[in-house]
Amino acid sequence: MDSQDPVVVTEPRPGVLLITLNRPHVRNAIDQTLADAMDQALIRMETDPSLAVGILAGTGGHFCSGMDLKAFPTDGVPVVADRGLAGLTRARLRKPLIAAVEGAAVAGGFELALACDLITAADTAFFALPEVARGLVAAEGGAVRLPGRLPYHVAMEMLLTGTPLPAPEAARYGLVNQLTREGEALQAALALADRVQAHSRDAVLVTKQIVRDTRGLDDHTAYAVQDPLSTPVFATAAAAEGAYAFTEKRPPAWHR
Known part of the structure; x- marks a missing residue:
């Protein structure tokens, strides 16, 4: 990745805004620059009347590895105003947002996915909340949302031990809407977006x-x-x- 490349890439398609996290060298970890850029992309999605649905994806074969821990000791949690991590986890978005997950959706990256309305995932992807191993808490939706999305004991195992959940298992629990082959999560998300925007x-x-x-x-x-x-x-x-x-x-x- 060139240092001049945008950390968030937006690509409008008919009725859809594709938002791609673009820090592949750190598995799209969230620093404040990325958080601010993603917040602006979400505002664009919400305010552009030509857009009905958003899709959130990541480059480099991974969705998002969460908060950039190298930046955390000096910069803190990369939240945006009252809208939470990367402007998403506490936002009240009007329009549907779909997560297209390849590779890792870990810590804050998983919390971004949990803040979305629909999730597609490659069968090689995985989800995890390892915050306790870092002396942290999954405070941007992990501890609040996950026990309502998975069986209680499964959610608690993830939260208390950091055990990863492979995407095929997540799909069996209903956490993932569509399971795809590796590299096809985005195509599935685009098809799902078309199904949503076909309606009023x-x-x-x-x-x-x-x-x-x-x-x-x-x-x-x-x-x-x-x-x-x-x-x-x-x-x-x-x-x-x-x-x-x-x-x-x-x-x-x-x-x-």
Whole structure:
């Protein structure tokens, strides 16, 4: 990698922003420069009306090895404002984000993947949270999110011992949406993004918001949060078009 190469590369495709971490010499470890660049890429994804979905990937055969430990003693954790590690782990993104995982998704790198809505992974990839071995805590989503994504004892083994979880095993637990051959996680993520953006954007955005805002609530409270968000969707032109398309046995013609 040339020293002048951007540490985050963004590539817009039809309806999709591909965000690629580009520090392959350190397995795409996150320093503050990368964190700030990724935050800007996520802001672009959120604010560009031509974009419906984001994909997060890494170069050099790896997703992300987490926080750059060489920089940590002097620079601290590379968070961005109130949006967490690399501007993602505590962000409230409206649009769906897909992680395309090859190789290592470790520590903060795994926490980035956990902050995404969907995950594709190569069958040679692996996930790990080894923070305890470094005298640290998986504080950017690992300890909070993982026990809700895996069986409790599996999650606790990862958190308390640092034991890696191979991608095929993660897929069996439902943590990975699509398992691919090595080198094909990105292609699978792009195909998944196309499936997402084939639908009404408003319906997709509201669905994601409902899931996020009602997590952990009892049913009564969850419906009280959901209904003001979902009710207006039923009165939209997109809802009518969806019904007409179904009855006329044709693909919907969404207005973007």
